[in-house]
Amino acid sequence: MDTTQLFRGTLQTVVLRLLAERGRMYGYELTQHVRDRTDGALTISEGALYPLLHKLVAAGLLDVETARVNGRQRKYYHVTAEGRAAAAEQVRAFEAFVETMRAVLAPLPPNPSAA
């Protein structure tokens, strides 16, 4: 009954898209950015994010660059060419997904004027 259930499966799309658009970001920054931008509607948990970032690097979609800022460690991630293509593809897939869902959820649109 958890409405946030719908966000399952979207994390990869979100991460790739943000990195493709914003150049480079580090993990913590991703969580803060998404939380702020959505007014808290979407919060990325660290337990989901870090394993995913590692997986995307292993898959060749992201590159990492370790840095040290203000004494703290940071790992900047940026998309590879392959990652950029995947990001675009996944955004398209998301739009198609929304269209498909609308087709199912609204089988009888309230517009009988088409008769």
Add this chain to the structure above:
Amino acid sequence: MDTTQLFRGTLQTVVLRLLAERGRMYGYELTQHVRDRTDGALTISEGALYPLLHKLVAAGLLDVETARVNGRQRKYYHVTAEGRAAAAEQVRAFEAFVETMRAVLAPLPPNPSAA
């Protein structure tokens, strides 16, 4: 990289919504209806559907009615009052979800005329 990954977490919404709108349906009918309506973009597997239907009945959102049609068994499902409310709520949640996702996926809309 599977685009159908996005449909994760939407099955409950789809089932409740269809039943709320169409009165009553049986499992096999649900799979066929969704497949036809989406031109195959969304196919509900039996391994996902039947356990969910049982769960929704246990949760009081659906009722079952067993029938025998043309010698074959059928189990018609229909929403309870609680299930109808849940269906409406989940459709709202889906719309909110889409808005949230758009906010994240398109942080910089290509419309500078608002300046």
Add this chain to the structure above:
DNA sequence: TGCTTATGCATCAGAATTCGATGTATACTC
């Protein structure tokens, strides 16, 4: 008659993803 397909239910092992808790470490503020 026998084979295949369609209809209709169901379970189950494994995969994939995520949650929530926990852990480590540095910097800043009070």
Add this chain to the structure above:
DNA sequence: GAGTATACATCGAATTCTGATGCATAAGCA
């Protein structure tokens, strides 16, 4: 020196779904 923010990470458990398998009846076709 205590708490909060920053920043990384892992891990067990829960949830959900896939794909395979199984049972049974009816219809179509060779």
